[in-house]
Amino acid sequence: MVEGQPWWQLRLRKRGYRATLGRKAIIEFLSRSWKHPSPEQIYLTVRRIYPGIGLTSVYRTLEVLEHLGIIRKLVFGDGRSRYEISGGPRWRYHQHLFCVKCGKVIDYQSYIEEKEKLLNKIGKALSKKFSFKINTHQLHFYGLCKKCR
């Protein structure tokens, strides 16, 4: 029964969560999306494939998936949250540029290794200094995209 299951299904079940149709639809949508949709955008799109879904379930599902590390929540301060897949076979670590005018999010992968090395070093120093357990980090650049500048 284990083989043949998508990676995320296994992760859900291992932690006692059920692999429902709504969750499946949301994860599959996010896996295919190269954008960083907000809960409402996810709701509007997923609804076309799985018409029964409600916005509430989208929010609740996103919370669960984030908790399991299947997705990542991004906040840029424009009043809406955004989500992206953070695991699975095709996934690659990356960071983000945010256009403060139009809200466009651009993925980038420059100097990832160098950055990871430094951030790990910083993270370790901080854990020790403040007895703080670091789970994750976010590095965002803010500015104006090509169209908006």
Add this chain to the structure above:
Amino acid sequence: MVEGQPWWQLRLRKRGYRATLGRKAIIEFLSRSWKHPSPEQIYLTVRRIYPGIGLTSVYRTLEVLEHLGIIRKLVFGDGRSRYEISGGPRWRYHQHLFCVKCGKVIDYQSYIEEKEKLLNKIGKALSKKFSFKINTHQLHFYGLCKKCR
């Protein structure tokens, strides 16, 4: 008339903004604060010194001050924004740790130079690659503080 004016007053006037009592009260409060207050916290505190102020003005003032680079807006994704002074004589560059359980924000200054060097390098590469004009960045670590872990 120029000497004797606080640094922020000059910055406001140079850009055509007026140095009102409300703005003065907010900036002075933020200059003294080592915390990262939300608009509501700013409102509640400043109101004790300057009772006439309204929450709306706090929001509008924060927007102006951020636009002028006098303060910085911090977002951690818990549904409220936070602000801190980002200039003036006593100010020192720093970054933040955020406790996802209690919302505590800790300032830190580890490896600042090394980090700045790398981020400038990344910033330049990204500006070029995406024709993106970078204004600022935020690097946040998320986790659990001493009390909450």
Add this chain to the structure above:
DNA sequence: GTAAATGCAAAGGTTTTGCACGTTA
């Protein structure tokens, strides 16, 4: 069959807007 998950409607919390009035330069 039982506990988990869902949809709907309502509520909650933060931030923004309209407009008449007050203040600053």
Add this chain to the structure above:
DNA sequence: TAACGTGCAAAACCTTTGCATTTAC
């Protein structure tokens, strides 16, 4: 005295909660 700034109330938005019903295992 002309703009600019402000306070109040209302609106707009995003997100969460309560509860009866459905679904997964």
